[in-house]
Amino acid sequence: xxxxxxxxxxEVVFTLSGQMDEEPIAExxxxxxxxxxxxxxxLDLKDLTLVNENAITFLERCxxxxxxxxxxxxxxxxxxxxxxxxxxxxEREE
Numbered sequence: 001x002x003x004x005x006x007x008x009x010x011e012v013v014f015t016l017s018g019q020m021d022e023e024p025i026a027e028x029x030x031x032x033x034x035x036x037x038x039x040x041x042x043l044d045l046k047d048l049t050l051v052n053e054n055a056i057t058f059l060e061r062c063x064x065x066x067x068x069x070x071x072x073x074x075x076x077x078x079x080x081x082x083x084x085x086x087x088x089x090x091e092r093e094e
Contacts, residue, residue, distance in 0.1 A: 003047075004028060011040040013070075017047030020055040029058070032067070046071035056083055 002024035005015040012035050014028065032041060043062060051059075056079045063069060063080070072080075 002028075004031065006031070011042055013042045013044055015044040015047065017049075019050040020048060020058075021052050022054050025054060025058045032062075040066075040068070042068045042070050044070045045073060045076065048073060048076065051076055051079075056080055060084060 001018050002020050003017045004024070004027070005017075007013045007015070014031065016028075035041060043059070045059075056076070059069060059072075059076065060080050060083055069077075
C-alpha cells in the first residue's frame with residue numbers, strides 16, 4: 001500500500017510512503033497531471049519502502065519530465081540509473 005501526501009510551498013510536493021506498485025502509480029499519475037502547468041513538482045521518496053520494476057519505469061519517466069525526486073533511496077537511484085543505461089544501449093542498437 002502506498003500513502004500519498006500532498007503539500008505545497010511554491011512547489012507541489014507529493015510525499016510517498018510505503019510500497020509502490022501498479023495501482024498507486026495510476027493514482028499518482030492522475031494527481032500529477034491535475035496540477036497547474038508551470039508549477040514545480042517534487043516526489044519525496046524518503047518513506048518509500050518497496051518498489052517494483054513498473055515503479056522504477058514511472059520514476060524514470062517523472063525525472064525525464066522535470067519532476068524532482070527528493071530523498072531517493074540509494075537502491076532506487078541505482079535501479080533507475082541501470083534502467084536508463086539499458087534503455088540507451090537499446091536505442092544505440094537500433
